[in-house]
Amino acid sequence: MSVSQNNELLGKTKEELRELCVSLGEPAYRGEQIYRALYAERKFDLEQVTNLPAALRERLSHGAGIRLPEVKKRFQSVDGAIRYLFELGPNEKDKTRAASVEAVFMPSEGRQTICASTQAGCAVNCQFCLTAQLGLIRNLSPGEILAQILIALEENKDTLVPHTNIVFMGQGEPLLNYDAVLTACRILQDPNGVGIPAKRVTISTSGIVPGIERLATESERPKLAISLNASNDAQRDALMPINRKYPLAALLGACRKYPLRSWEFLMFEYVMLGGINDTLADAKRVVKLLAGLKCKVNLIPWNPGDLPYRESSEEAIAEFQELLIDRGIVTFVRRSRGRDVMAACGQLALLNDTPIEKSSSNLITL
Numbered sequence: 001m002s003v004s005q006n007n008e009l010l011g012k013t014k015e016e017l018r019e020l021c022v023s024l025g026e027p028a029y030r031g032e033q034i035y036r037a038l039y040a041e042r043k044f045d046l047e048q049v050t051n052l053p054a055a056l057r058e059r060l061s062h063g064a065g066i067r068l069p070e071v072k073k074r075f076q077s078v079d080g081a082i083r084y085l086f087e088l089g090p091n092e093k094d095k096t097r098a099a100s101v102e103a104v105f106m107p108s109e110g111r112q113t114i115c116a117s118t119q120a121g122c123a124v125n126c127q128f129c130l131t132a133q134l135g136l137i138r139n140l141s142p143g144e145i146l147a148q149i150l151i152a153l154e155e156n157k158d159t160l161v162p163h164t165n166i167v168f169m170g171q172g173e174p175l176l177n178y179d180a181v182l183t184a185c186r187i188l189q190d191p192n193g194v195g196i197p198a199k200r201v202t203i204s205t206s207g208i209v210p211g212i213e214r215l216a217t218e219s220e221r222p223k224l225a226i227s228l229n230a231s232n233d234a235q236r237d238a239l240m241p242i243n244r245k246y247p248l249a250a251l252l253g254a255c256r257k258y259p260l261r262s263w264e265f266l267m268f269e270y271v272m273l274g275g276i277n278d279t280l281a282d283a284k285r286v287v288k289l290l291a292g293l294k295c296k297v298n299l300i301p302w303n304p305g306d307l308p309y310r311e312s313s314e315e316a317i318a319e320f321q322e323l324l325i326d327r328g329i330v331t332f333v334r335r336s337r338g339r340d341v342m343a344a345c346g347q348l349a350l351l352n353d354t355p356i357e358k359s360s361s362n363l364i365t366l
């Protein structure tokens with residue numbers, strides 16, 4: 001039997017690759033060899049997979065393939081972060097059109113963190129986020145999600161340190177592309193796949209309650225972060241229109257039912273917007289909202305973009321953090337990487353130049 005056209009190997013699970021090999025009259029373990037080559041060894045050319053018989057490589061090359069996104073541009077930040085601009089081709093099989101997405105590679109002491117996109121653009125329309133201005137262009141396939149990570153790892157392989165963190169905080173709302181994201185996560189977390197433990201993979205959601213409830217039922221799942229960003233419904237409705245569909249009571253209700261593993265905390269992200277959500281009254285309301293939850297909070301100084309907001313003062317951030325810590329909530333200030341190349345949180349909008357000033361405050365704590 002021949003391989004059907006447009007049979008993309010990257011993104012296929014172990015079972016799918018086994019089935020593909022069996023359909024070609026090959027032993028199933030050949031599928032596992034391809035799986036290992038793709039994800040553990042990052043071999044992106046079938047000719048490099050030399051433990052496959054040459055005849056099978058030849059047959060696979062007629063129809064199946066490993067089609068990596070093109071790296072259209074790399075933006076190097078003064079702080080070491082690299083923003084990748086990827087061009088994704090159209091996928092005839094899935095009838096999807098070409099699109100561009102971004103990922104960010106952030107090296108730091110003892111680990112590297114890769115922030116990857118799960119959709120091209122985003123439909124959620126958070127008012128403080130530049131990605132929202134793109135609207136939703138399309139969902140990414142598991143292969144397109146994994147490719148961002150594999151390419152960033154491969155390009156930086158000479159300087160990699162043992163630990164890699166993956167955060168799905170790039171373009172898109174991961175829980176609105178649930179199946180593809182979870183497939184990618186399973187391959188990431190598989191010791192025979194990319195081999196990144198669940199403790200080091202995080203999905204960040206704007207608060208898609210049915211997605212959180214579904215994730216709660218998964219036996220293999222990454223960690224969960226929730227983008228909170230407001231201390232009451234009126235504020236959140238204005239900043240994150242998704243709150244009108246899933247208001248705080250529903251969101252925090254789903255969080256309270258979420259079955260945390262012994263080592264796990266829910267992470268609440270809170271973008272600090274000057275004069276909007278950064279007062280001590282806000283901090284007190286956040287403490288009430290999170291009461292009883294096993295959680296941590298990341299305060300994220302807003303990263304400037306062409307939007308009608310301003311950064312919170314250092315004093316406001318420090319006082320907010322202090323109040324939460326005083327009330328028993330572990331709270332960090334997460335300063336984004338790569339601000340100068342539009343690689344920081346909320347800045348991913350396919351920009352081709354670097355329109356903002358370089359900031360000396362880009363210290364890191366991802």
Ligand code: SF4
Pocket residue numbers: 122123124125126129130131132170171172173206346
């Ligand atoms: S913050 Fe995330 S969910 Fe909200 S618009 Fe931006 S990419 Fe979408």
